[in-house]
Amino acid sequence: MTEAVTRPTLEAVAARAGVSRATVSRVVNGGDGVREPLVERVRRAVEELGYVPNQAARSLVTRRHDAVAVVIAEPETRVFADPFFALQLRGISKELTAHDNQLVLLLTEGRDDHARVGRYLAGGHVDGALVFSLHLDDALPGLIRGAGVPTVFGGRSGWSDGTPRAVYVDSDNRGGARAAVRHLVGLGRTRIAHITGALDQTSAVDRLDGFRDVMAEADPRLVVEGDFTPAGGERAMRELLDRCPDLDAVFAANDLTAAGALRVLRERGRRVPDDVAVIGFDDMLPVAEQTDPPLTTIRQDIEETGRLMARLLLRRLDPRNADDTDAAPSPGVVLPTTLVRRASA
Amino acid sequence: MTEAVTRPTLEAVAARAGVSRATVSRVVNGGDGVREPLVERVRRAVEELGYVPNQAARSLVTRRHDAVAVVIAEPETRVFADPFFALQLRGISKELTAHDNQLVLLLTEGRDDHARVGRYLAGGHVDGALVFSLHLDDALPGLIRGAGVPTVFGGRSGWSDGTPRAVYVDSDNRGGARAAVRHLVGLGRTRIAHITGALDQTSAVDRLDGFRDVMAEADPRLVVEGDFTPAGGERAMRELLDRCPDLDAVFAANDLTAAGALRVLRERGRRVPDDVAVIGFDDMLPVAEQTDPPLTTIRQDIEETGRLMARLLLRRLDPRNADDTDAAPSPGVVLPTTLVRRASA
DNA sequence: ATGAAAGCGCTAACAC
DNA sequence: GTGTTAGCGCTTTCAT
Numbered sequence: 001m002t003e004a005v006t007r008p009t010l011e012a013v014a015a016r017a018g019v020s021r022a023t024v025s026r027v028v029n030g031g032d033g034v035r036e037p038l039v040e041r042v043r044r045a046v047e048e049l050g051y052v053p054n055q056a057a058r059s060l061v062t063r064r065h066d067a068v069a070v071v072i073a074e075p076e077t078r079v080f081a082d083p084f085f086a087l088q089l090r091g092i093s094k095e096l097t098a099h100d101n102q103l104v105l106l107l108t109e110g111r112d113d114h115a116r117v118g119r120y121l122a123g124g125h126v127d128g129a130l131v132f133s134l135h136l137d138d139a140l141p142g143l144i145r146g147a148g149v150p151t152v153f154g155g156r157s158g159w160s161d162g163t164p165r166a167v168y169v170d171s172d173n174r175g176g177a178r179a180a181v182r183h184l185v186g187l188g189r190t191r192i193a194h195i196t197g198a199l200d201q202t203s204a205v206d207r208l209d210g211f212r213d214v215m216a217e218a219d220p221r222l223v224v225e226g227d228f229t230p231a232g233g234e235r236a237m238r239e240l241l242d243r244c245p246d247l248d249a250v251f252a253a254n255d256l257t258a259a260g261a262l263r264v265l266r267e268r269g270r271r272v273p274d275d276v277a278v279i280g281f282d283d284m285l286p287v288a289e290q291t292d293p294p295l296t297t298i299r300q301d302i303e304e305t306g307r308l309m310a311r312l313l314l315r316r317l318d319p320r321n322a323d324d325t326d327a328a329p330s331p332g333v334v335l336p337t338t339l340v341r342r343a344s345a
Numbered sequence: 346m347t348e349a350v351t352r353p354t355l356e357a358v359a360a361r362a363g364v365s366r367a368t369v370s371r372v373v374n375g376g377d378g379v380r381e382p383l384v385e386r387v388r389r390a391v392e393e394l395g396y397v398p399n400q401a402a403r404s405l406v407t408r409r410h411d412a413v414a415v416v417i418a419e420p421e422t423r424v425f426a427d428p429f430f431a432l433q434l435r436g437i438s439k440e441l442t443a444h445d446n447q448l449v450l451l452l453t454e455g456r457d458d459h460a461r462v463g464r465y466l467a468g469g470h471v472d473g474a475l476v477f478s479l480h481l482d483d484a485l486p487g488l489i490r491g492a493g494v495p496t497v498f499g500g501r502s503g504w505s506d507g508t509p510r511a512v513y514v515d516s517d518n519r520g521g522a523r524a525a526v527r528h529l530v531g532l533g534r535t536r537i538a539h540i541t542g543a544l545d546q547t548s549a550v551d552r553l554d555g556f557r558d559v560m561a562e563a564d565p566r567l568v569v570e571g572d573f574t575p576a577g578g579e580r581a582m583r584e585l586l587d588r589c590p591d592l593d594a595v596f597a598a599n600d601l602t603a604a605g606a607l608r609v610l611r612e613r614g615r616r617v618p619d620d621v622a623v624i625g626f627d628d629m630l631p632v633a634e635q636t637d638p639p640l641t642t643i644r645q646d647i648e649e650t651g652r653l654m655a656r657l658l659l660r661r662l663d664p665r666n667a668d669d670t671d672a673a674p675s676p677g678v679v680l681p682t683t684l685v686r687r688a689s690a
Numbered sequence: 691a692t693g694a695a696a697g698c699g700c701t702a703a704c705a706c
Numbered sequence: 707g708t709g710t711t712a713g714c715g716c717t718t719t720c721a722t
Contacts, residue, residue, distance in 0.1 A: 007469060009715055020693045025717060035691065052468040056410070057715035059401035060698045067449075086430055093452040097461070102470070104412075105450045107438040116442070123397045124352060125447070230635060259635050266637075290575060290604050292611075292637060354699055365709045370701060378707065402699035405714045 008049040017045035028053060067102040068313060069129040069149075071117055073140050074108070083284060084302055088154065091306025092130060099314050101127075111139065118143035128313045130154065135200050141166070152313040154305065156202045156332065167316070169309045169333045171300035173203045173281075176337030177210025180251050180279045180298050183339055185214065187277055189249035193222040195236040195261060197253035204228070207253050207281060222247065226257045233260025241268055248276055249345065255280035255287040255297055262291050262344070277345035293343035300337045308333060353394040362390035373398060412447040413658060414474040414494075416462055418485050419453070428629060429647055433499065436651025437475060444659050446472075456484065463488035473658045475499065480545050486511070497658045499650065501547045501677065512661070514654045514678045516645035518548050518626075521682030522555025525596050525624045525643050528684055530559065532622055534594035538567040540581040540606060542598035549573070552598050552626060567592065571602045578605025586613055593621055594690065600625035600632040600642055607636050607689070622690035638688035645682045653678060 010028075014021045019038060026034050027042040028051075034042075045051075059065050070092060072085065089103075096103050104126055106117050121129055121144060128150040133140045144151055153168035184192050194211045197204030212218070221243045226232035233252060237260065240247060250265075252258035258280035262272060270276045272293055280288060283299035312333065355373075359366045364383060371379050372387040373396075379387075390396070404410050415437060417430065434448075441448050449471055451462050466474055466489060473495040478485045489496055498513035529537050539556045542549030557563070566588045571577040578597060582605065585592060595610075597603035603625035607617060615621045617638055625633060628644035657678065 010717095011715080021716080022693060022695095022718080023691090026692090029717085033691065038692085050467075052464065054405070054715050055468060055470050056401045056404035057698090058717075060399070060405055060700085060715080061717045063698085065401075070450075083428065083431075086428075089450070090452060093450065094454065097452075097458070102465075103450045103452075105415075105434070105438065105448045107435060107442075107448075109439065113442070119397070120447075122395075123400060125400050230631070256631065263635075263637075286575070286601065287631060287635070290608075290632070290635065292608075355701095356699080366700080367702085367710080368708060371708090374701085380707065383708085399699050402714090403701075405699080405716085406701045408714085 007054070008051045009054070010051075013042065013045045013049055013051050016049060017042045063124075065102075065125060065127050066100055067104055067126045068096060068310070068317075069104045069106050069121060069126045071106045071121075071129055071131045071133075071140070071144075072108070073114070073117075073131070073133050073135070073138055083286065084282075087302040088132070088306035091303035091308075092310045093306075095307045095310035095314070101314065108140075114139050114143055118147055121147035121149045127317050128152075130309050130313055133157070150313060150316045152309045152316075154309055156206070167312055167331045169305050169312065169335065171203075171305060172334050172337050173206035174210040174213070176281060176298040176300065177207040177251070178213050179337065179339050180281065181211050181214040183296070183341075184249040184251060184277055184279060184345060187249070187273075187345065189277055191222065191244065191247040192218070192249040192251060193224070193240050193244065193247045194218075195224055195226040195233055195240070195250060195252045195257050197226060197228045197257070199225060201228075204253055211251055219244065226253055228254050228257060230256050230260035230263075233257035234264050235260075237261040237264035241265075241270075250276060250278045252278065252280050255282045255284045255291075255295055258295055258297070258344070259287055259291050262295075266292075273343065273345050279345040283340050288340075288342065291344070296342045296345040297340050298337045299340045301335060305335055308335065352399070353396045354399070355396075358387065358390045358394055358396050361394060362387045408469075410447075410470060410472050411445055412449055412471045413441060413655070413662075414449045414451050414466060414471045416451045416466075416474055416476045416478075416485070416489075417453070418459070418462075418476070418478050418480070418483055428631065429627070432647040433477070433651035436648035436653075437655045438651075440652045440655035440659070446659065453485075459484050459488055463492055466492035466494045472662050473497075475654050475658055478502070495658060495661045497654045497661075499654055501551070512657060512676045514650050514657065514680065516548075516650060517679050517682050518551035519555040519558070521626060521643040521645065522552040522596070523558050524682065524684050525626065526556055526559040528641070529594040529596060529622055529624060529690060532594070532618075532690060534622055536567065536589065536592040537563070537594040537596060538569070538585050538589065538592045539563075540569055540571040540578055540585070540595060540597045540602050542571060542573040542602070544570060546573075549598055556596055564589065571598055573599050573602060575601050575605035575608075578602035579609050580605075582606040582609035586610075586615075595621060595623050597623065597625050600627045600629045600636075600640055603640055603642070603689070604632055604636050607640075611637075618688065618690050624690040628685050633685075633687065636689070641687045641690040642685050643682045644685045646680060650680055653680065 010021045010024050014024045024042050027039050031039045093103055130152055132154040153166055156168055156170045157166050196208050224236040224239050226236040250261055252261050258278055265272055265276055272278050280295045280297035283297045288295040288297050355366045355369050359369045369387050372384050376384045438448055475497055477499040498511055501513055501515045502511050541553050569581040569584050571581045595606055597606050603623055610617055610621055617623050625640045625642035628642045633640040633642050
């Protein structure tokens with residue numbers, strides 16, 4: 001409606017530069033094996049015409065798309081309630097951009113969408129996929145394997161079945177949990193409780209395992225299942241307080257949970273950290289810094305996780321993308337966590 | 346490495362079904378004008394071969410991509426610190442998915458990336474673009490106009506220049522601000538302060554205007570500039586308290602700002618809402634519900650904003666996408682806001 | 691080092 | 707209603 005409907009083609013550039021289409025193609029794709037003067041002429045023609053290659057035509061022959069799908073399978077609204085997702089995407093985006101790849105975002109709402117994603121992936125629109133399959137019972141991994149697209153997963157895969165050696169990137173949930181609990185122990189606490197995350201997610205399971213690594217002999221009543229939400233944290237904290245009024249510390253599976261716990265503790269008149277020390281997980285800034293008192297927590301570098309996933313995938317797609325820095329032979333990469341000390345523990 | 350490298354083509358399906366490629370194409374694209382028995386035969390062949398159309402080949406001739414770009418230009422980390430962005434994306438994703446369009450995400454980090462985005466858009470990879478240009482001085486709008494791609498903006502465009510009648514979707518920031526302030530007035534407050542957002546964003550300007558609509562005669566010292574962050578809210582609140590110790594209410598430009606203000610008020614021994622009533626904006630759940638006391642605020646339906654943007658764009662791309670429900674002739678659509686009453690005001 | 695020519699897989703006129 | 711045919715814009719042998 002507005003402007004020139006027809007963008008210039010290779011042909012047009014060739015005509016303008018007085019060379020063949022093949023030569024223009026060579027120049028546009030790096031210019032190897034073309035003599036300087038010609039390169040120059042072609043470059044100028046490209047410039048003058050404002051030529052931009054037609055990606056569809058190119059893909060048709062190269063069978064490359066320079067695009068990767070990011071699949072986020074999260075029926076719950078949780079992903080959207082925290083910045084996790086955004087940070088992860090940012091890391092991914094940075095890495096993909098640096099290698100001239102596009103990011104196609106596939107969000108799924110419930111199981112119905114899984115088939116759609118499977119079809120899309122199988123359709124060969126993208127060169128690879130980055131998948132966040134947050135739940136253990138997801139059908140997605142299977143569909144994705146079926147699609148035959150190179151994939152890197154975010155988070156350890158829970159399904160021990162089938163998917164052998166799936167490449168994944170994860171935070172050191174278990175190690176971080178250990179560090180959290182050890183910190184509480186170091187504070188002299190002895191009645192340490194744990195509010196877990198949603199146990200259908202590996203991160204929650206791993207954090208629970210970390211807790212148990214340190215508190216092997218813990219009173220089983222000191223562990224209550226939460227769901228990664230503040231409401232879950234409140235509920236669990238009440239239960240904990242009712243069961244074990246003598247507890248003196250809480251390790252919450254994430255910061256949101258900790259925030260809920262904190263509220264109940266205040267409501268019940270327990271001082272934090274004097275009566276009860278509280279430690280979270282994630283270091284989700286808008287939450288951890290805003291609680292009262294500010295939350296001591298375990299930080300994971302979310303953005304770096306995303307970046308690493310993208311890097312791993314790009315390397316699989318094209319070995320030339322490999323940095324000199326990385327050479328992991330293992331299918332899984334686990335990123336370290338660090339303790340951030342604030343006021344709650 | 347794993348399986349059949351060659352996916353079946355139209356040709357193969359045609360051979361299998363014993364018909365021509367054209368017929369297969371017709372069936373695959375809806376099947377109009379093909380007799381039932383043939384349709385059936387082709388469908389079966391497609392099924393058996395696991396045929397999926399090659400999108401690149403199709404785009405090459407149709408010049409459609411069934412994909413739209415979502416451009417998020419946010420040099421600051423702010424976008425990533427709140428769920429705004431995620432909700433918006435979810436709304437967009439739902440709408441696009443419903444119309445079989447893909448979402449290509451373009452995140453920009455600073456000005457350098459703008460050129461890249463412009464090039465991508467001009468490259469004709471996508472049929473349209475949804476743009477969140479959060480700052481007034483962005484070069485992006487110009488580049489996008491230059492790319493000649495149908496675009497819908499998120500948020501009122503600040504640049505009165507050039508871009509005439511740019512299509513946009515925005516929340517009723519001004520009206521929401523008025524409602525907030527009127528609520529405070531209705532509570533009997535008379536010394537009402539306002540902590541603004543970052544004034545290079547139209548949302549902040551509009552909220553300030555709404556404040557002034559109601560408080561035309563307000564003491565100018567009651568308005569302090571913030572930046573949409575908790576830290577900014579703290580700083581502004583301190584300044585406000587120093588200048589006007591007699592203030593009895595605060596309208597914060599967003600919930601994050603309000604959270605910061607709340608902290609300072611508590612620190613200074615002011616009770617909320619008894620001494621000072623506080624109202625925010627956004628109704629960002631993880632923040633608004635977690636503050637102490639929980640925040641009274643103005644809710645905007647972020648997800649719906651995203652959905653509407655996508656709908657508007659799709660309609661422009663193909664009038665058939667128009668729902669019967671919508672028929673806005675105006676270039677801008679403004680979504681209503683509502684007051685959510687909690688405990689802070 | 692450069693050009694000519696053959697497709698990549700699909701859709702859309704146009705015949706029949 | 708169905709088949710035939712001519713490209714869409716590009717890369718890539720293969721000659722030269």
